[in-house]
Amino acid sequence: xxxxxxxxxxxxxxxxxxxxxxxxxxxxxxxxxxxxxxxxxxxxxxxxxxxxxxxxxxxxxxxxxxxxxxxxxxxxxxxxxxxxxxxxxxxxxxxxxxxxxxxxxxxxxxxxxxxxxxxxxxxxxxxxxxxxxxxxxxxxxxxxxxxxxxxxxxxxxxxxxxxxxxxxxxxxxxxxxxxxxxxxxxxxxxxxxxxxxxxxxxxxxxxxxxxxxxxxxxxxxxxxxxxxxxxxxxxxxxxxxxxxxxxxxxxxxxxxxxxxxxxxxx
Numbered sequence: 001x002x003x004x005x006x007x008x009x010x011x012x013x014x015x016x017x018x019x020x021x022x023x024x025x026x027x028x029x030x031x032x033x034x035x036x037x038x039x040x041x042x043x044x045x046x047x048x049x050x051x052x053x054x055x056x057x058x059x060x061x062x063x064x065x066x067x068x069x070x071x072x073x074x075x076x077x078x079x080x081x082x083x084x085x086x087x088x089x090x091x092x093x094x095x096x097x098x099x100x101x102x103x104x105x106x107x108x109x110x111x112x113x114x115x116x117x118x119x120x121x122x123x124x125x126x127x128x129x130x131x132x133x134x135x136x137x138x139x140x141x142x143x144x145x146x147x148x149x150x151x152x153x154x155x156x157x158x159x160x161x162x163x164x165x166x167x168x169x170x171x172x173x174x175x176x177x178x179x180x181x182x183x184x185x186x187x188x189x190x191x192x193x194x195x196x197x198x199x200x201x202x203x204x205x206x207x208x209x210x211x212x213x214x215x216x217x218x219x220x221x222x223x224x225x226x227x228x229x230x231x232x233x234x235x236x237x238x239x240x241x242x243x244x245x246x247x248x249x250x251x252x253x254x255x256x257x258x259x260x261x262x263x264x265x266x
Contacts, residue, residue, distance in 0.1 A: 002248060002249060002250075003165075003249050003250070004249070004250045004252065005164075005165075005249055005250065005251050005252070006251075006252050006254045007164075007251060007252070007253060007254070007255075008253075008254060008255040009255065010171045010172060010253075011171070011172060011173070011174075012162065013162060013164075014162035014163060014164075015162075015163060015164055015165055016089060016162070016163040016165075023111065024111065024132075024133045024134070025111040025114070025130055025131075025132040025133060025134075025137055027132070027134055027136050027137050027140075029114075029130070029132065029137065029140075031129055031140075031141070031144045032144065042124075042125065045125045046104050046125050046126070046127075047104075049125070050097065050122070050125050050126055051097055051101070054094040054097045054098065054126075055097075055098060057090075057094060058091065058094050058095065058098060058206075061091065061203065062091060062203070062204065062205060062206040063198065063205040063206070064095070064098065064205075064206045064207070064208065065205075065206070065207045065208070066098055066099055066208045066210065067207060067208065067209045067210065068209060068210040068211065069099060069101075069210055071189070071210050071211070071212060071213070072099070072100065072154075072189060072210060072212075075187050075189075075213060076100060076103045076152075076154060077103070077152050078152050078186075079148075079149045079150065079151070079152045079153060079154070079155075079184075079186045080149075080154050080155075080186055080187045080188070080189060080213070081149070081154075081155050081156075081157065081180060081181045081186055081187070081188050081189070082096065082099065082100070082105065082154060082155070082156045082157070082188075082189045082190075082191055083156075083157050083158070083159050083177075083178075083188065083189070083190055083191070083233045083237075084096075084156065084157075084158055084190070084191045084192065084193065084237075085158070085160060085167075085170055085171075085192055085193055085237055085241070086158035086160040086161065086162065086163050086164070087163065087164055087165060087166055087167045087193055088163070088165065088166070088193070089163060089165075091193075091206070092158060092163075092193075093107065093109075093113075093123070093126055093128070094126070095191070095193065095208060096127075096154075096156040096191075097126065097127075098208075099191055099208060099210060100154045100156075103153070103154055104127050104153075104154075105127055105153070105154040105155070105156045106127040106128075106129050106145075106148050106153055106154065106155050106156065107126065107127050107128050107129060107155075107156040107157075108129050108131060108145070108155065108156065108157045108158070108177070109123070109128045109129065109130050109131070110130060110131060110161075111130045111131060111132065111133065113128050113130055114128065114130050127156075129141065129144065129145065129155075145180060146180070146184065149180065149184055149186050150184070155180065157177045157180075159173040159174070159176075159177045159178075159230070159233070160173045161173070164251070165248075165249060166195055166204060166247075166248040166249055167249070167251060168194070168195055168241060168244035168246075168247050169241055170192075170234065170237045170238045170241050172234075173230070173234070174230070175226040175227045175229070175230035176226075178225075178226040178227075178229045178230045178233075179222070179226055181216070181225075181229055182216060182222045182223075182225035182226040182229060183222055185215075185216075187212060187213035187214065187215060188212055188213065188214040188215070188229050188232070188233060189210055189211065189212035189213060189214070190209075190210070190211045190212060190214075190232075190233045190236040190237050190240075191208055191209065191210050191211075192208065192209045192211070192236070192237045192240035192241055193206050193207075193208050194206065194207050194208075194209065194240060194241060194243040194244040195244045195245075195246055195247075195248065196244065196245055196246050197245070197246035204246060204248050207243065209240040209243065211236040211237075211240065212236070214229060214232040214233065214236075216228045216229050
């Protein structure tokens, strides 16, 4: 359903449609399967069930097309980081599987994604890496991400952090999440989801543009590399976002207005 959405803070406002009650992630949360049997089951669940389902749903719901996916191929076995705009719920959980195919990507997500037992298994099967709330949990999370990248895996991050459904511009985002490639030296890619109106359906068609690889200047400090990589990704995404020619929802900035204005349906 189309909506008029009013926002005040593009960095922190979130318009995700779910009503999941946030629960702290347990400190002993297991990010990856441990035993050979668990790893075999995880492999089969991902490649035999999750991937075919993802491709089918993305094609039906969005008629999705990936442009320049071949740029990723030389780096899929040596490790890389993908950064995308966050404009869908399930769509953004599924899109990386298409983009990084045939490798399984690992997607940094909020702990909300594993709050419900019914979807926790699917999130883990799709490579979800929920961000913990405790310091101990963060150490384990960081160790997991660094280990996956070092072993040649693809790590997916949505630096905007919050979902703005079908938003066609790129919101400002900090360089915080670029610490991983800044420290490891792994290549960085941007993938930008854009939207067009479909001829006969009341849904949008999505085209995903892959740009990169981006590498930071080796002469810079880690902190400077973070900023440089962030700017490269942001500029690429901003340029690609111009390919969207249809806004399904209407977003209005009311940060300069007095009083309260709630999100409403159009």
